[in-house]
Amino acid sequence: MTYLILGLIVFLGVHSVRIVADDWRTQTRARIGPLAWKGLYSVLSLLGFALIVWGFGLARQQPVQLWSPPVALRHLASLLTLLSFVLLAAAYVPGNIIKERIHHPMVLGVKLWALAHLLANGNLGHVVLFGSFLAWAIVDFTASRRRDRTLGTRYPGGTAGATGITVALGVGAWIAFALWLHGLLIGVRPLG
Structure with a gap:
């Protein structure tokens, strides 16, 4: 540890x-x-x-098991990670509505990713890792939004086309990660 x-x-x-x-x-x-x-x-x-x-x-x-999460939380975790992948894509695809509205989609994506993993895993290592990332993301998102307001930062408007590409890339990356890469890199296949 x-x-x-x-x-x-x-x-x-x-x-x-x-x-x-x-x-x-x-x-x-x-x-x-x-x-x-x-x-x-x-x-x-x-x-x-x-x-x-x-x-x-x-x-x-x-592992030091703290609790055993119910299966329903694993399904919720899958949904939250799907959303986090879309938010991650929104950080990089120019001109999408998600970034226009959220301003810091990557940090919000980290929040959802960390929360999802906390919900689906009940051992101490997971709590330390994902709890730390969740706490950091909450503080960073709040500080970033405050800084934007102080500086009067404006984010460019988004288009439906760029937003569609963003969602497609996020969903595609989530599918690849959930079905193949998570098992290959982490050793756990979240979707079985």
Whole structure:
């Protein structure tokens, strides 16, 4: 569990700099340059991610079961992850209505993804991993929306065509992940 927690501190810490120290981030980025900032950010993010993967793998070898979720929650988790994949796609497809309305669809997608996994899994490793991501996403989404209001940030309008592409990509990615990639990469086939 130590490596999992350390990885979460590094990964979510790097992703929280703008939440807790936006002025410092801006000054440091200006001082060392955007390329060096992105490089440092990427290296620390990858280090944190590697520790999370390793630590979670170790935690899964000796699970501490806290509760047994009912089957209905697993079905709800599938729906929530479907929505999270659509939100993830909305973060990258330009000109979609979802991003226009939500402003930060990736962070909202992380919230739904983490909540889904908390509902479907009842062991300590899952609670630590997905609970941490859920708490971070709630704080980040709130801070990002507040920053948008303060700065008067406007998001460009979306079109039905771009939104349709967004939904199709999200659903397609969810199908590929749920039926094949989750089992290949994580070792668990959520849809059987």
